[in-house]
Amino acid sequence: MIYPQLHFRGQVWRPPYKASSQLLQVTSGCTWHKCKFCSLYHGTPFRVSPLSEIEADLKVIRQWQPRARRVYLTGANPFALSYNKLMHVAILLRKYLPNLVSFGMFARVTDIAPKTVEELKNLRHMKLDSINIGIETAHDETLERMNKGYQAKDILEQLSKLDKARIRYNVFYLNGLGGKGNGLESAIATADILNQLHPCIINIVSLTIFPESELYHEVLDGTYEEEPEIERLIEMRTLIERLNIKVNILGHHISNTVPITGALPDDKVALLREFDKAIAEFPEVELKAYRNRIWHL
């Protein structure tokens, strides 16, 4: 028997908490492809899947997962698609998956800008219930140095629109991104912005530089100095200490030398204690050796 195949191309990533969602490709690669530290979609040019291809995949999914309740749209930032195109996708999802409860995807901060709050509410009505956004930091100097293409004020403005439209969102914080000596500023600036928003989850990932990234070459030529591991722990501790919102913290990614998870504010004291213990006990050299052994995210 020949099994039908879905049209996946390039790298396919999804957050760990989307493990039970059906994946559906609507884009591949990233529209931006310029963040200095990024190697996630290396070698994959941005492409929008034609509606015919999306519909063909949905026919296969209907055959094999007819009761699919959650769908995750793949690609680095499918939310870059226009409002009209996303509505088309939402209509197709509704047509082929009658039990659908929700769908979600990754987005860049800048993908939200062209959409009005009214349009976002319409997408919410069509079951778009969560977006995952790699804000990385709200420290303007670092955002600019890393070529993220937006500033802290854009994070605040655009994610506030998601709050108004009642679309849940989870953010990714990239610990260590500021480089040596900038950890505290990054944590403080980010906590200040996030305290004005309502993210559901803050995912914490620690910067690990791979040869495919532009930043790797800056490390080699000495123009970028990596943040030491203990400074990273102090940075994470500061971020958590300064947050005064109700939010889940997911920091058990392989890149974190001290894996943590918890819900704020209830677990704040316990989380801070874990960091204090690690900072006091772990030698820098051991933590660095751990990072050097990570060959893939």
Ligand code: SF4
């Ligand atoms: S970090 Fe995200 S937005 Fe930046 S290049 Fe990588 S995938 Fe694209």
